[in-house]
Amino acid sequence: MKKEYLVLDKIEGPLIQLSGIEDVSYGEVVKIKVEGSIKTGKVIKIEKDVVIIQVFESTTGLSTNNTSVSFSGSPFELSLSKDILGRTFNGIGQPIDNGGEIFGGKEHNINGRPINPVARKYPRDFIQTGISSIDALTTIIRGQKIPIFSGNGLPHNELAAQIVKQAKISSEGDNDFGIVFAAIGVKHDDADFFRKSFEKSDALDRVVMYINHADDPIAERITTPRCALTAAEYLAFEENMHILVIMTDITSYSEALREISSAREEVPSRKGYPGYLYSDLASLYERAGMLKDRKGSITLIPILTMPNDDITHPVPDLTGYITEGQIVLGRELSRKNIYPPVNVLPSLSRLMKDGIGEGFTREDHPDVANQLFSSYSKVQEVRALSQIIGEDDLSDTDKKYMDFGREFEKRFITQGHEENRDINETLDLAWELLRILPEDELDRIDPDFLNAKNKE
Structure with missing residues (x-):
């Protein structure tokens, strides 16, 4: 027989405390009844x-005496089928699209x-985003x-929407390609922007959206x-689809984690974030990948805004250690009105070397x-010199x-929001720009490629 607890010890922000509890598990789902409504929670300590x-x-309207709490005996679970494609849910998986x-x-x-880890398959297949x-x-x-x-203020949402619209993940047709979009603590107009972008690109019927708005409860952001x-794991590893997951904004998620950690009176670490921020972020990022015995895949693009553009801030710093x-x-x-404003020098892809070249993109791509x-690195040095002595x-x-x-x-970095460049078009443009430089400066390119280009 299920027990119902009628008196709480205390309520503090998104947390409630009870005592005298028996046979309860960590992570167990809890139903909280108050004045005819039922709220959901989970055991965290x-x-x-x-x-x-x-x-x-x-927790507005809750008091220590007007609330009853019952434990479900099971962890937080989602009911998933292929019908979730084209649907919109809130941060705890409840439908909000009628x-x-x-x-x-x-x-x-x-x-x-x-x-x-032994079951993981090493990623090698190139994804064309259409962005040079x-x-x-x-x-x-x-x-x-x-x-x-x-x-803040940079067009990361526009870039993410363009990647979703143009990405060629599977050569086996659109039926095998899906998108899972998680909005964490976003403004309503940002969520509407993504929804309209998906509609405009006819991608909405293969998109699953989980949206936690900025005015939604802070605790919901941890679950989103x-x-x-x-949902991505289900579609990839049970329905054999290739899934692109976009999550924005991981900084909002981390700040929610910090707020709840503070409410739990945990000892803070760097900049007030909990000491387990690294392992918590890893528990999200490491769910992406491919399995040897499964056809599907999960590609993850988390978006995070760096406070004060500080790349050494704990969230981007730890993310850089975990991701590739x-x-x-x-x-x-x-x-300079350059879109997308991709700063190529600090950007990198650690798996790039294994997914480009002959058999993947084009044989001259690595060079x-x-x-x-x-x-371009030399350009920065010359620009610094020109500021001293004049051009x-x-x-x-x-x-x-x-x-x-x-x-x-x-010409190379700048391109339109609707401009979709094939990889061959991108590499041909790169060759065209490299011809501006003297040939003896092209010391990173195989002479055979140079000779072949000169004969064209």
């Missing part, structure tokens, strides 16, 4: 017979299933986790990415990418680098 419960909805509940689906624990600065220099590989490091990743590279957006490029990095006093070679830098930003 057990100390002897004292239990702390995190409430996913607002489409009704998901019936007949399998129940899945939102904390995921542990993956044996990413495809050529920060190539995304199917099954990779690669974040977008941005700042886990619901999204659980990063795409960094630069404010200086944005001020061209190395040469673009090298030449007119630069050597002829340095002036060529200045010309290359301007054309590289104007």
Whole structure:
């Protein structure tokens, strides 16, 4: 027989505390009844017979005497079937699109299933985003986790929407490609922007959205990415689909974690974040990937805004350790009206080397990418020198680098919101720009490629 507890010890923010509790498990789902309504929570701490419960909805109106609490005996689970495609849910998996509940689906624990590292398949297949600065220099590989490091006011949402619209993840048709979008603490107009972008690109029927608005309860933000990743795991590993997961904004998630940690009176770490921030973020990011015995895949692109554009802030710093590279957006490029403002020098993809070249993209891709990095890095040195001595006093070679830098930003990095470049088009454009430089400066390219290009 289920017990119902009628008196709470205390209520503090999104947390409630009860004592005298028996036979309760960590992570167990809790139903909280108050004045005819039912709220949902879960057990987050057990100390002897004292239990702390995190409430996913607002605790406004709760008191220690007007509330009854019952324990379900099971962890937080989602009912999932292929019918979730095209649907919109809140941060705890409840439908908010007037489409009704998901019936007949399998129940899945939102904390995921542990993956044996030996069962993982090494990612190698190239994903074409249609964006030159990413495809050529920060190539995304199917099954990779690669974040977008941005700042407040930068067009990271527009870039993410363009990637969703243009990404070619599977060569086997649209039926095998799906998108899971998690919005964590976003403004209503940002959520509407993504929804309209998906509608405009005819992608809405293969998108699953989990939305936690900025005015929704703070505790719900902790669950939103886990619901999204659980849906992605189901679609990828049980329905054999290739899933692209986009999560924005991980900084909002981390701040929610900090707020709840503070309410739990835990000892803070760097900048007030809990000491387990690294392992908590890893529990999200490491759910992406591919399995040897499964056809599907999960590619993860988390977006995070760096406070004060500080890449050493704990959230981007720890994310960089866990993920396989990063795409960094630069404010200086944005001020020049360059879109997308991808700062290619601090951006990298650690899996790029295994997914480009002959058999994947084009045989000259690795050499061209190395040469673009090298030449654009030299541009920064020449620009710094020109600010001291003036551009007119630069050597002829340095002036060529200045010309290359301007054309590289104007023609290669810059492209329209609707412009979708094929990888061959991107590499041909790169060759065209590299011809601005003297041939003896192209020291990162195989002479055979140079000779072949000169004969064309």
